[in-house]
Amino acid sequence: xxxxxxxxxxxxxxxxxxxxxxxxxxxxxxxxxxxxxxxxxxxxxxxxxxxxxxxxxxxxxxxxxxxxxxxxxxxxxxxxxxxxxxxxxxxxxxxxxxxxxxxxxxxxxxxxxxxxxxxxxxxxxxxxxxxxxxxxxxxxxxxxxxxxxxxxxxxxxxxxxxxxxxxxxxxxxxxxxxxxxxxxxxxxxxxxxxxxxxxxxxxxxxxxxxxxxxxxxxxxxxxxxxxxxxxxxxxxxxxxxxxxxxxxxxxxxxxxxxxxxxxxxxxxxxxxxxxxxxxxxxxxxxxxxxxxxxxxxxxxxxxxxxxxxxxxxxxxxxxxxxxxxxxxxxxxxxxxxxxxxxxxxxxxxxxxxxxxxxxxxxxxxxxxxxxxxxxxxxxxxxxxxxxxxxxxxxxxxxxxxxxxx
Amino acid sequence: xxxxxxxxxxxxxxxxxxxxxxxxxxxxxxxxxxxxxxxxxxxxxxxxxxxxxxxxxxxxxxxxxxxxxxxxxxxxxxxxxxxxxxxxxxxxxxxxxxxxxxxxxxxxxxxxxxxxxxxxxxxxxxxxxxxxxxxxxxxxxxxxxxxxxxxxxxxxxxxxxxxxxxxxxxxxxxxxxxxxxxxxxxxxxxxxxxxxxxxxxxxxxxxxxxxxxxxxxxxxxxxxxxxxxxxxxxxxxxxxxxxxxxxxxxxxxxxxxxxxxxxxxxxxxxxxxxxxxxxxxxxxxxxxxxxxxxxxxxxxxxxxxxxxxxxxxxxxxxxxxxxxxxxxxxxxxxxxxxxxxxxxxxxxxxxxxxxxxxxxxxxxxxxxxxxxxxxxxxxxxxxxxxxxxxx
Numbered sequence: 005x006x007x008x009x010x011x012x013x014x015x016x017x018x019x020x021x022x023x024x025x026x027x028x029x030x031x032x033x034x035x036x037x038x039x040x041x042x043x044x045x046x047x048x049x050x051x052x053x054x055x056x057x058x059x060x061x062x063x064x065x066x067x068x069x070x071x072x073x074x075x076x077x078x079x080x081x082x083x084x085x086x087x088x089x090x091x092x093x094x095x096x097x098x099x100x101x102x103x104x105x106x107x108x109x110x111x112x113x114x115x116x117x118x119x120x121x122x123x124x125x126x127x128x129x130x131x132x133x134x135x136x137x138x139x140x141x142x143x144x145x146x147x148x149x150x151x152x153x154x155x156x157x158x159x160x161x162x163x164x165x166x167x168x169x170x171x172x173x174x175x176x177x178x179x180x181x182x183x184x185x186x187x188x189x190x191x192x193x194x195x196x197x198x199x200x201x202x203x204x205x206x207x208x209x210x211x212x213x214x215x216x217x218x219x220x221x222x223x224x225x226x227x228x229x230x231x232x233x234x235x236x237x238x239x240x241x242x243x244x245x246x247x248x249x250x251x252x253x254x255x256x257x258x259x260x261x262x263x264x265x266x267x268x269x270x271x272x273x274x275x276x277x278x279x280x281x282x283x284x285x286x287x288x289x290x291x292x293x294x295x296x297x298x299x300x301x302x303x304x305x306x307x308x309x310x311x312x313x314x315x316x317x318x319x320x321x322x323x324x325x326x327x328x329x330x331x332x333x334x335x336x337x338x339x340x341x342x343x344x345x346x347x348x349x350x351x352x353x354x355x356x357x358x359x360x361x362x363x364x365x366x367x368x369x370x371x372x373x374x375x376x377x378x379x380x381x382x383x384x385x386x387x388x389x390x391x392x393x394x395x396x397x398x399x400x401x402x403x404x405x406x407x408x409x
Numbered sequence: 410x411x412x413x414x415x416x417x418x419x420x421x422x423x424x425x426x427x428x429x430x431x432x433x434x435x436x437x438x439x440x441x442x443x444x445x446x447x448x449x450x451x452x453x454x455x456x457x458x459x460x461x462x463x464x465x466x467x468x469x470x471x472x473x474x475x476x477x478x479x480x481x482x483x484x485x486x487x488x489x490x491x492x493x494x495x496x497x498x499x500x501x502x503x504x505x506x507x508x509x510x511x512x513x514x515x516x517x518x519x520x521x522x523x524x525x526x527x528x529x530x531x532x533x534x535x536x537x538x539x540x541x542x543x544x545x546x547x548x549x550x551x552x553x554x555x556x557x558x559x560x561x562x563x564x565x566x567x568x569x570x571x572x573x574x575x576x577x578x579x580x581x582x583x584x585x586x587x588x589x590x591x592x593x594x595x596x597x598x599x600x601x602x603x604x605x606x607x608x609x610x611x612x613x614x615x616x617x618x619x620x621x622x623x624x625x626x627x628x629x630x631x632x633x634x635x636x637x638x639x640x641x642x643x644x645x646x647x648x649x650x651x652x653x654x655x656x657x658x659x660x661x662x663x664x665x666x667x668x669x670x671x672x673x674x675x676x677x678x679x680x681x682x683x684x685x686x687x688x689x690x691x692x693x694x695x696x697x698x699x700x701x702x703x704x705x706x707x708x709x710x711x712x713x714x715x716x717x718x719x720x721x722x723x724x725x726x727x728x729x730x731x732x733x734x735x736x737x738x739x740x741x742x743x744x745x746x747x748x749x750x751x752x753x754x755x756x757x758x759x760x761x762x763x764x765x766x767x768x769x770x771x772x773x774x775x776x777x778x779x780x781x782x783x784x785x786x787x788x789x790x791x792x793x794x795x796x797x798x799x800x
Contacts, residue, residue: 336502337550340461355466356505406549 028342031392035381036172036201036321037346038223041271045226049267057266059259061251074262077269084276085220085235086209093234093242093255094265098200098221099125100245101234104256105217106133106166108236108243109194114138115163120364121145121173123198124349126166127360145364149176149309150316153186162193169202169213173348173361173377174309175321177202184214194240200224200232205283205318207276216240220272222264226382227271231264282382286320287313289380289389293322296393303400304328306371308362320380323348325362327370328407334376334400341399343392348377414744415581416735416777420565424781426576427564429606431555435459436601437547438557439539440493440501442486445559445604447493447623448612452603453557454497461551462494462501465543467510467534468634483636492622502550506542513537515634519647522640525696526771526790527674529588530632535560536591540600555601560585563605564597565781573597574722575782580608587740590775590785594722641672654699656682659692659708670699676709676767690767693791710764714738715794716774716786719749719757728753732784734776736761738768749776749784756797757786770794 032040052073060070075089082089095101102125110116110133118130120142134140141163144152149171165187170177187195194216199208204224218235222228234255236242248257275282290312300307305324310317326334331347338345349359358372378396380389420426438450440462453460464487487503494501514533521528539558547553561578562585573594578584592600604612616624635643644650649671656665665682667673672680677691681703692704719726726732728751736747736759747761759774768774768788776784789797 330505332503332505333546333550336504339502340500340551356507402552403549 030342030344031384031388031395032344033378033380033384033392034344034346035384036224036318036348036377036379038229039204039226039381040383041228041267042226042274045228045267045271045274048270049228049263052263052266057262060262061249061259070262073266074260077262077265080269080273081220081233084207084272085218086211087235088238090253091210091236091238093236093252094260095232095234095256096230096261097125098123098198098219098232099128101217101219101221101232102126102166102196102198103129104234104242104245105196105219105236106164107245108241109164109196109216110138111243113162113164113193115141115161116166117141117143117160117163117192118166119143119145119151121149121151121171121176121361122166122168123172123200126168126198130166142364145361147366148311149174149361149365151178151183153183156186156190156192158190160187160190160192162191164193165195166198167195168198168200169208170205170318171309171361172201172318173359173375174323174365175318176310177205177316177318179316180213188214201318203272204275205279207279210235210237217242222268222271225272225275227268228264231261231268233268278382283319285382286380286384289384289386290320290322292386293378293380293389293393296390297397300324303397304404305376305400306367308365308367308375318379320384321377322379323375323377325367325371326374326376326404327368328374329403330356330373331359331375334374334403337399337403338396341395343378343395343399345396346377346379347375349375415584416577416586416737416744416780416782418779420576421778421781423568424565424574425568427566427573429563429603430456431458431601433457433459434555435461435551435553436555436557437461437463437543437551437553438499439543439559440464440490441559441629442489442493442623442626443559443629444616444621444623444626445561445612446490447559447621448615448619449557449559449601449603450493450499451497451615451619451621453601454499456603460497460499460557461547461553462490462497462499463504463543463547464490464501465510465538466503466505466507467538468507468515489623489626496619496621504543504546506538506546509538509542510534510634513541518634518640519644519649521771522644522671523649523696524790525670525694527769528771529773529787530634531588532591532773535589536596540589540592540596544596544599555599557601557603559604560589560602561604561607561609562586562589562602563780564600564602566598572723576605577777577780577782578602578605582741583609584741586782587737587773587775590773590782592722593720593724597722641669644671651696651699654701656701656703658689659702659704664703667701670694670696670701673701675769692767695791706766709767711766711768712761712764713798714759714761714765714768714774715789715797716749716757716759717789717793718755719751719784719786720755721784722782725755726751726757726784726786732776734778734783736765736774736776738765738772738774738788744777747776749786752797755786756789756793758797759786 057070060074078089130140144155196217197215200221203220216237221232242255246257308323362372436458440446514530518528518530544556561583563576565574565576575586651669655663673691689703693702730751732749735744745761745763749757751757770790774786
């Protein structure tokens, strides 16, 4: 808690020391929404900011220094993803990159194929596409959240595909190689692929994914919020959504966020260097959590997505559904007990709308309102994972027994 | 404007004022995004309580922005509530009570107009949502013992500590016990009203000195789930639009037409045709014939009122049981000495020593003994009133 006095000279109310004593220690289990930035990355960005790194567009020495930082960031990310620097366009968020990617491939067709399990940013794009007269086909998902290849018709006629490699909501990793092959043999057209969660799980080689446009984010790998990237195929054209001063090779107008780009690139590189070790660590955390929690069914929890210890699941990702409470309520109760959790499906605050992904996977309407997600991260310790399980158990037992049948 | 009459006369024998502050406890405070609940939260924090701030999402109006900042239920209100919680350093959660609100407030609101009554949505919201569902959620999710709001009300407790009543607020103009009458003794025991002993001016001053962002917010006046202020639009959406109908006088002679009887309530003058020498008011609304009857002002003075859902804080008023006190039939309305007599099944009759003007079916009646609220009920429909009188 900061002691910053807000709104003029008005003092904060109350006895903060007494409040502090009542506040339980925090355990952060929402890494899928954004991992804490490691101190060395924070320091790097602060250093650049202090050094006056600013607008990279200009004919003077200061602008060239900023340009060099941006170029380095782009080159570093390009190396991580095995592409050329010119294939990378920096955007403010992954949602913007998804919109930019989709905007770049929709000129040749009005037909879009996607699933109900996509991130809200993608779902909103599909909804808007339909609302503006385009056709949208939702591919079926099975109970574990896998896309059903056999649902691909033999005549996709160049339709555009918008898919995530892995679901942030239920942790399922798609069998992308076989799906992409089926997509191509069914006449599917350009693919816009959300790799935000998958890029945290393992190192990705953009070429192998075969997407026209690949979207990666910064915050999930410990970089700053406010920056993401669109990685486009070597021949793919980018149609700008924001026109401006010709930045990003004319693909995205507006002055580049150089310091954030540098933080993103450094965090991603650091993550790449230890991604296998991180995956093992996360698997160990999740396993310790499972053991300490006991059988989910005993708490009224229904696991969602791919089986917990399966290879086809994001490491350190646990998701459940309950039909006896709203996911938001469980998140609030856990927050009060010191655990930062999530429903997994970001939506309007407090909305009772069921998760479309859970509905599409065959969960009941009540279960689809009762999503709960706990995602471990690199900084999480085994003690925290075990301690969290004890707290989750006690909170859920209290809430579950208190809910009228 | 004449000052509002206040239920006064101290506390009845066997009752004493509940302390305005309690020993430190975990309290859930319902933050609306307005100045009153903000100050209530600030005071609780200053008193050393472990406070959890909650904003209730009650209906789809919550998806809208509110440029006028008059409603408690828009996204802007939620933002203000969050900023206050942040400023006070307390946790903040949004609680979805849409289903509970629809069942206890929205559907009865529509049903009331459908049957020619004038609903009291705030009463249902307080009883079933704020001090019903929210209390349940508070204890379930946050282990909170008590629920606080920014209502202007106080509490009284029996000398043996077993029974609780509402007690009129210090600020006569702001007293909200009328809208809280549905709270039973157990709910009052768990309710906290930090503003009950203050005036509105004092509350605003506290908000200013604490630097709360809501300090200068205007009062919310509209029905929160009718953002445009015209409930008839909501009724039309629900298929209630009776269209043009007759306006008749007391002898049944048609004196004009109206644009739809769902837009009228007993005692209303606005929207009536013509303006004769003497003013006329709606004296009854018949939803079946879509007919409105009008009468001169004096004809709406009433000494006997039929009631439904008549209850004290301890429960339904039993057949034959009597409760005496000062009766009030509208918020901040006149007070008149009266006796409620139970007739079974929650029905009752209220006999008044002096008449009260224009009781409107569906609206709330409360009875005070001194400063404490001892009974509440809804005014019965004319049909039921006739049956009760016949009984």
